[in-house]
Amino acid sequence: MSNNFKAEAEKTIIVERLVKNFELIEKKDGILNSFLSIVAPKKKSITALKDISFTIDQGELIGFIGPNGAGKTTTLKILSGLLYPTSGFTQVLGFTPWDRKPEFLKEISLVMGQKNQLWWDLPAIETLKLNQAIYELSDSVFRRNLNELTDLLEVGKLLNTQVRQLSLGQRMRLELIASLLHSPKVLFLDEPTLGLDVVAQQKVRDFIFDYNRRNKATIILTSHNMDDLIDLAKRVIVIDKGEILFDGNLQKLVEEFAKEKVIKLYFSKNTDIKKLEEIGKIKRINLPQVILAVPREVAAIAASEILQNFPVADLTVEEEPIEDVIRRVFKGEITRKEKRLLKPKASDE
């Protein structure tokens, strides 16, 4: 009980100086090397998380972004109690996750795009009833939550179909229901839209948005799907090579990391476009429109230069699209150098 009071008084999630090292055994190909790796295993230590810290308030919906292998899933696994960290302090809802206390586990859920908990040979309703028993939900709560979830995700008719006969999109939505039946207060979503078609993606997205608002649930979302992040997350944490590079508003991420501005031009008559290349990078030509990318610092000078030297009917200077910035994050192009510049700004949030 005292734990619950504690959780209300403090932040929902606190992570301080979290470090996680993995030990890997290297194996070379071939039978001889297989034997060698049994006799004298070559161990290699990999640092998945180097000293990361952040806090999250109740009801926040946070996007966790970074290239593959950045440490996103590792963080979620530690937060949900699957992994013991090497060092550091972690608290979720006032609990230490890896103690795996039943009271803690009843309040959280981890949904992974590539993980199945539904029993393959049985209709989904059987798994859901099993979860009802495991989470000790009363019949009325079970019915209410189930009806709400099936309505929102539009899968009411699929409950009695054998899971192996469902499409991926249908199954994913039922997986979501199985993970949310106990109305967790904290939700970790790892690639929830992986492999879904555009329509199903939108359904899942709308649902996450709704769930966050209705239940005041705290949600951390990782995704490689740009739309997931732009639609859902106000605050993003950028992580790469086990380090946090940015923590703050999504809009701010663009302002901070956009290196370029985009100049859109409409020419009034034909002209030698090649000369434009001296001013900036031509991104698209669709005459009379030309889109040009120029370094941020010289955007104003570039614009005036264009206005003086070209027959321009219309000119606008815009921010680099949010997608482009996030794409650079996924590529790992956002570097530590930029992080150092940013640090004072990010921390006064």
Place this chain on the structure above:
Amino acid sequence: MFQIFLVFFLWDTIFANSQRIVFGYDRQKMLTYIFGLIIVRALVLSSKANEVGGDISRGDIINLLLKPISYVKYWLTRDLSSKGINLIFAVFETILLYFILRPDFFLQGNILLLLSFATSIVLAILIYFLLLFTIGLVPFWVPESAWGISFLMLVVVEFLSGALFPLDILPVSVQSIINFTPFPYLLFFPLQIYLGKVGTLIMLRGIGVSFLWLGVLWLLMRSVWFKGLKSYQAYGR
């Protein structure tokens, strides 16, 4: 099934002369041993816990670790329910074989011995569960070992539990070593009680040793479990 026929006809031939006594077994008790094996095997050796290793190395364990549920108790429940189903089939199988082979059975009438038999079966079920479960935890450290190690375990159990032949046909010195391991208490010992082949003192000692093993294995399982969770890397998924 085929194995049963093989073993049955082997011993049936040895006991062709019905007055003959081999290794202290007459024809009736040996055939009862063989048939008793079907039932006791179905109860003790048919276990779901041999899937624990695969569950861990595939990463399916994550689903259960995330839930407010004990992993050991989850598998014990699955184990017991699958034994229930197996028992139904084993009874059916025994009845069928009985009518095909028409052996004369030894029926134990002593209630006390039947109760002790039941107790030893319960102990055997729990011991075997803990053995398999603990072995199944090895993939926490070596994920690719799941299949090999439980296979090795099955071979040892098959030989030392009396599943192939009654253990008292072995030399006494070998027997006394085997009696210190948990294996004979899985099949051989319960059947000996049923056949009334052990004295009260040896019976009580056997049940005592079973309890001891149960305790030791329980503690071992818990310590391996907690160490395993700490080094678990939850790869991939």
